[in-house]
Amino acid sequence: MSLALLLAGGLAASAPASSYVPVRDEALAGRAVRGVFRAAGLSLAAIPSCRGVGLTPDARTVGDFFGGTLAQFANRKAKGPVLLVEARSGAARRQWVPVQVTLHKAEGEEEWNWGLRLEVTSRGPLAIRRVSCLVAG
Amino acid sequence: MAQAPNWSAAPQFLDKNVKDFCANGYIDNSFNHCAHFVAHALGLSAGYTCKKQTGGQHAGASMRVHELFASCHQVGRWADRQGSVIDCLVFITHPGNVHLKTKTMDNHPTKHVGVFSNGSVIHYSNTKDRVVRQTIDEFKHHYAPPYNGLFYGTVMSF
Numbered sequence: 001m002s003l004a005l006l007l008a009g010g011l012a013a014s015a016p017a018s019s020y021v022p023v024r025d026e027a028l029a030g031r032a033v034r035g036v037f038r039a040a041g042l043s044l045a046a047i048p049s050c051r052g053v054g055l056t057p058d059a060r061t062v063g064d065f066f067g068g069t070l071a072q073f074a075n076r077k078a079k080g081p082v083l084l085v086e087a088r089s090g091a092a093r094r095q096w097v098p099v100q101v102t103l104h105k106a107e108g109e110e111e112w113n114w115g116l117r118l119e120v121t122s123r124g125p126l127a128i129r130r131v132s133c134l135v136a137g
Numbered sequence: 138m139a140q141a142p143n144w145s146a147a148p149q150f151l152d153k154n155v156k157d158f159c160a161n162g163y164i165d166n167s168f169n170h171c172a173h174f175v176a177h178a179l180g181l182s183a184g185y186t187c188k189k190q191t192g193g194q195h196a197g198a199s200m201r202v203h204e205l206f207a208s209c210h211q212v213g214r215w216a217d218r219q220g221s222v223i224d225c226l227v228f229i230t231h232p233g234n235v236h237l238k239t240k241t242m243d244n245h246p247t248k249h250v251g252v253f254s255n256g257s258v259i260h261y262s263n264t265k266d267r268v269v270r271q272t273i274d275e276f277k278h279h280y281a282p283p284y285n286g287l288f289y290g291t292v293m294s295f
Binding site: 019048049051052053054055056057069072084102104105106108109110111112113114134135136137 | 163165167168169170171172173184185189190200201202203204243244245246247248249262263264279280281
């Protein structure tokens with residue numbers, strides 16, 4: 001499995017006012033990814049944006065969703081970054097930082113970018129809140 | 138009272154990027170906008186919408202293919218589509234992800250949807266980042282086998 005952590009550069013995305021930008025601070029990137037693992041036990045049914053997003057009928061948790069999505073990359077080569085770690089622009093110094101951790105696939109006519117948005121503490125013990133699922137397509 | 142979809146509206150979206158039709162700001166080009174385009178073009182708001190995602194102030198449009206599929210009035214294999222169904226949604230995915238008896242589709246990422254009207258498919262190309270028109274034969278090659286199973290869905294109104 002090929003994983004690339006996007007710490008610099010990034011996709012040519014549109015830039016709405018509250019856009020997320022690639023995380024350049026490795027410590028914050030680590031907190032964001034660890035935050036995803038921390039959210040793994042949350043019930044998909046309990047989060048409006050996550051209802052019904054499991055890739056298999058038996059998916060019940062955020063971990064089931066993210067793990068199922070990650071498995072789409074098993075043993076595949078990728079042309080670009082697979083794991084995108086982004087934070088809301090200008091928020092890195094806040095106590096709670098809105099981050100976006102997504103898995104990006106671009107292969108042939110297939111392009112999607114699925115994952116989670118959440119807030120993580122920027123320092124001290126890692127805590128998370130406001131978890132939502134990013135799934136479209 | 139809900140309105141029936143305006144199928145003739147889809148061609149007006151040709152060549153447009155998502156930023157041109159989503160006033161709710163769900164316009165990141167790295168995201169998949171196939172269901173999002175179909176829903177904006179036809180005014181469909183089943184399931185999770187761009188408005189819910191962004192907290193926008195404008196009419197919300199569906200974002201997920203499997204939620205559009207489940208909301209269709211009638212679904213079936215493309216080969217079984219009756220000649221009287223001239224305007225419909227066209228879905229492409231692995232046939233194993235589609236459960237016709239329960240009118241459900243698994244949320245596998247390799248799935249796509251377009252608007253079939255006037256004999257052609259209008260859909261959002263996520264690699265070209267714009268709405269395109271193809272023949273159904275071209276659309277059949279959107280994915281390689283076994284992900285190229287074609288299905289239709291009729292839409293009444295929501």
